[in-house]
Amino acid sequence: MRHGVARFVTGFLALPVALYLLYVVWPFAQAAGYSLTDWGGYSDSQRFVGLDNYVRLFSDELIRKAFWHNVFFLITVPLFTIALALFLAFLLNVGGREDRAGIRGVFGSSIYKVIFFFPQVLSLVVIAVMWQQIYRTDGQGLINGLLIKIGLVGADNPIAFTADPEPFLGIPAVLWWLLLIAVWSGAGFYMVLFSAAMQSIPKDIYEAAILDGAGRFHTFFRVTLPLLRETISVAWVYLGFIALDMYALVFVMTPSQGGPNHASEIFASVLNFTAFQKGQFGYACAMGVALAIFTILLAAAQLRITRRERIEF
Amino acid sequence: MSVTPETPGDLSRRTLLRRAAAAGLLVTPAAGLLSACAGSEPSKSTGAGGTKSKDNPFGVKDGSAVKVVIFNGGLGDQWAKEDKVVFNAKHPNITVNMSSTQKIKTEEQPKMATQPSDLVMNSGADMMDRSTLINEGAIEPLDDLLTAPAWDSEGTVADTLLPGTVGDGTQNGKFYVVNVAYTVWGNWYNAALFKKEGWQAPTTWDEFFALAPKIKAKGMAPYVHDAVHGYYPRWALMASIWKTAGKQVVVDIDNLKENAWKADGVLKALEPWEKLVKDKLLLPGKLDHTQSQQAWLDGKAAFIQVGTWLKNEMAATIPPGFEMTLSDYWSNADDKAPKDVFAASGEGFVVPSKAPNKEAAKEFLRAILSKAGSAKFAELTKSLASTKGSGDNVQDTALASANTLMKNGGSELISVKFQDFYADLDKESQNLSEELMAGRLTAAQFIDKMQAAADKVAKDSSIKKQTRTA
Numbered sequence: 001m002r003h004g005v006a007r008f009v010t011g012f013l014a015l016p017v018a019l020y021l022l023y024v025v026w027p028f029a030q031a032a033g034y035s036l037t038d039w040g041g042y043s044d045s046q047r048f049v050g051l052d053n054y055v056r057l058f059s060d061e062l063i064r065k066a067f068w069h070n071v072f073f074l075i076t077v078p079l080f081t082i083a084l085a086l087f088l089a090f091l092l093n094v095g096g097r098e099d100r101a102g103i104r105g106v107f108g109s110s111i112y113k114v115i116f117f118f119p120q121v122l123s124l125v126v127i128a129v130m131w132q133q134i135y136r137t138d139g140q141g142l143i144n145g146l147l148i149k150i151g152l153v154g155a156d157n158p159i160a161f162t163a164d165p166e167p168f169l170g171i172p173a174v175l176w177w178l179l180l181i182a183v184w185s186g187a188g189f190y191m192v193l194f195s196a197a198m199q200s201i202p203k204d205i206y207e208a209a210i211l212d213g214a215g216r217f218h219t220f221f222r223v224t225l226p227l228l229r230e231t232i233s234v235a236w237v238y239l240g241f242i243a244l245d246m247y248a249l250v251f252v253m254t255p256s257q258g259g260p261n262h263a264s265e266i267f268a269s270v271l272n273f274t275a276f277q278k279g280q281f282g283y284a285c286a287m288g289v290a291l292a293i294f295t296i297l298l299a300a301a302q303l304r305i306t307r308r309e310r311i312e313f
Numbered sequence: 314m315s316v317t318p319e320t321p322g323d324l325s326r327r328t329l330l331r332r333a334a335a336a337g338l339l340v341t342p343a344a345g346l347l348s349a350c351a352g353s354e355p356s357k358s359t360g361a362g363g364t365k366s367k368d369n370p371f372g373v374k375d376g377s378a379v380k381v382v383i384f385n386g387g388l389g390d391q392w393a394k395e396d397k398v399v400f401n402a403k404h405p406n407i408t409v410n411m412s413s414t415q416k417i418k419t420e421e422q423p424k425m426a427t428q429p430s431d432l433v434m435n436s437g438a439d440m441m442d443r444s445t446l447i448n449e450g451a452i453e454p455l456d457d458l459l460t461a462p463a464w465d466s467e468g469t470v471a472d473t474l475l476p477g478t479v480g481d482g483t484q485n486g487k488f489y490v491v492n493v494a495y496t497v498w499g500n501w502y503n504a505a506l507f508k509k510e511g512w513q514a515p516t517t518w519d520e521f522f523a524l525a526p527k528i529k530a531k532g533m534a535p536y537v538h539d540a541v542h543g544y545y546p547r548w549a550l551m552a553s554i555w556k557t558a559g560k561q562v563v564v565d566i567d568n569l570k571e572n573a574w575k576a577d578g579v580l581k582a583l584e585p586w587e588k589l590v591k592d593k594l595l596l597p598g599k600l601d602h603t604q605s606q607q608a609w610l611d612g613k614a615a616f617i618q619v620g621t622w623l624k625n626e627m628a629a630t631i632p633p634g635f636e637m638t639l640s641d642y643w644s645n646a647d648d649k650a651p652k653d654v655f656a657a658s659g660e661g662f663v664v665p666s667k668a669p670n671k672e673a674a675k676e677f678l679r680a681i682l683s684k685a686g687s688a689k690f691a692e693l694t695k696s697l698a699s700t701k702g703s704g705d706n707v708q709d710t711a712l713a714s715a716n717t718l719m720k721n722g723g724s725e726l727i728s729v730k731f732q733d734f735y736a737d738l739d740k741e742s743q744n745l746s747e748e749l750m751a752g753r754l755t756a757a758q759f760i761d762k763m764q765a766a767a768d769k770v771a772k773d774s775s776i777k778k779q780t781r782t783a
Contacts, residue, residue, distance in 0.1 A: 041422065042445055042451040043426055043449035043450055045449075045450075137599040163540065163599035255540070255541040255543070256541075259744055259747070260744065261747070261753075276442075277739075279448075280775070
């Protein structure tokens with residue numbers, strides 16, 4: 001590279017890199033630093049405690065509970081969101097009747113696309129407020145009101161939704177209800193993502209498959225799914241991040257932010273309680289750092305496992 | 314100490330994102346916050362240096378400014394604007410920069426170690442943990458405010474306060490928190506409805522359980538409570554424990570004394586609550602505070618337990634002819650302290666240690682506690698102020714019934730401290746209270762679990778212990 005070009009490039013890069021270092025890398029380093037102290041968050045005095053906070057993490061029952069709840073979301077959120085998004089994308093793009101015009105989606109697919117994508121344009125708070133009304137726990141709730149009217153649910157015993165800690169399949173019911181919101185609000189975006197990927201698959205591959213007598217089932221599992229592997233893998237990583245967070249939903253939708261009685265406690269809610277209620281910022285930083293390390297490892301493992309030869313078409 | 318809840322649904326996207334970021338994967342903004350907090354120089358006072366006098370006991374400098382942050386919750390913030398008028402009448406040259414918010418901790422905590430506001434009303438669901446503030450030396454002791462002359466009456470500021478107010482604001486022997494509101498808790502009912510139906514408001518559990526079938530026969534649920542915020546049912550449960558088992562038991566509980574929860578009377582105090590749930594006397598559904606209060610206003614339930622901010626919080630939707638009336642929590646026949654009323658000063662103001670104009674902050678507190686300011690407070694909020702005689706000239710059934718309740722009460726005020734002392738115990742007791750009220754715990758199981766939670770805190774050496782003496 002000629003000297004002048006290097007200077008030109010450096011000139012452009014210096015500012016963003018400096019900003020990145022100052023506002024991203026440096027705070028990360030600071031958080032890691034605070035995680036080795038017993039800082040309380042309201043003063044500028046702190047004591048170095050070494051790895052004590054991390055040792056404490058492993059014996060903290062609440063953290064263990066929160067961890068398994070996060071693992072639940074880590075498995076279910078990507079699984080259900082991707083399954084639903086794939087199903088919708090397939091129907092909207094290649095699931096319809098094949099005719100002279102070639103392969104197409106089901107009737108009215110362009111309208112459905114808008115409808116399914118809609119949750120994505122709503123702000124999180126709007127979604128939460130809306131679902132609070134849907135999940136309202138008396139006869140004025142959307143679901144409860146309907147079910148009580150048609151007699152499926154007794155007026156004396158409405159569904160408690162996010163206030164229900166009773167296990168369903170061994171998992172507190174509140175987590176399933178939160179999962180439903182997460183999948184509902186996420187599926188639209190991934191449907192669009194998968195639609196775009198599907199449209200880049202040449203139509204003749206489908207036509208060839210159909211000529212060979214493949215039905216919808218076989219076209220999907222033998223053609224679409226293998227060719228979307230790359231996109232799905234990326235979606236899985238993104239959704240993994242979302243599943244490890246889930247804070248906003250837990251914060252807004254559950255009683256005492258992680259309740260009832262810790263039934264929906266997740267990493268982030270315990271972290272928030274530890275830092276801002278208990279005033280143990282040092283320990284809370286340790287939780288944040290542990291979560292960050294876990295996330296990075298997970299993403300790395302994920303991308304490595306799903307790495308394969310790329311198919312060009 | 315009491316906390317009025319914020320109304321739900323006004324969680325802004327900005328706050329939410331900030332919190333999500335602070336807590337979730339994005340450690341970045343959180344860490345940015347953290348970095349903003351540490352390693353600052355103590356700031357210099359901008360307000361000192363004025364001449365001290367009876368009308369300016371802290372020597373506030375003319376021409377200085379004071380930043381006041383008001384919690385805009387169940388009580389609103391209009392009363393505080395009136396205090397500003399009172400303050401400026403005496404100090405026209407001191408600028409009061411007043412702002413109000415519902416997110417006290419979110420907005421004020423990051424500034425505490427560097428450039429805090431001068432006076433912060435630390436209240437609401439998003440308040441800064443009081444023990445942490447004191448342990449970290451982040452707020453100023455205000456004992457000199459108590460000995461300062463009152464704003465517009467004879468004697469000192471301390472002389473004007475209602476009983477309990479100084480004690481409620483004291484920790485480790487120093488006075489830190491100035492509570493400006495006085496809250497009375499109990500069971501509310503609609504006196505107009507009771508008159509029409511010929512019902513007598515019960516004073517004991519037996520009377521209530523006798524009345525309950527009659528209420529049910531009218532298609533109403535006898536009782537409703539907030540089933541989302543655990544501190545609502547906790548007030549009721551702790552009041553019952555005090556009444557039945559006596560003050561010393563609650564003091565022992567606050568002091569984490571061994572087997573304090575297993576003391577005589579605690580089980581007996583909680584059994585009526587267990588029965589209330591088991592007999593299906595609660596309105597079905599897990600409603601939050603405003604939902605349950607609205608259900609009560611709509612006549613779906615006969616009684617609701619909550620504090621005196623209720624009137625102001627629900628002002629917009631009270632049906633005409635509805636006579637909001639407060640009655641004491643119900644007692645049993647052989648209770649130790651059946652007459653003691655659950656009342657406390659609340660809505661606490663704190664002065665950050667690093668505030669640039671502490672003198673003016675204290676002077677502003679003097680104005681809030683003035684006769685003129687307190688009267689405005691009672692008039693506007695329909696709640697009592699923590700000063701004597703604030704509600705004397707207000708015509709209102711809710712306020713009048715609270716006044717009557719206070720006058721007929723026993724010698725002591727019911728107060729509970731452990732939730733202010735220990736964040737862990739606060740959370741556990743909230744959770745377990747809701748579990749008891751949901752019927753998932755019996756009274757005996759509740760006691761076992763509370764004892765276990767208290768033992769855990771007692772054994773945890775990372776938690777600084779507090780002692781309650783009175």
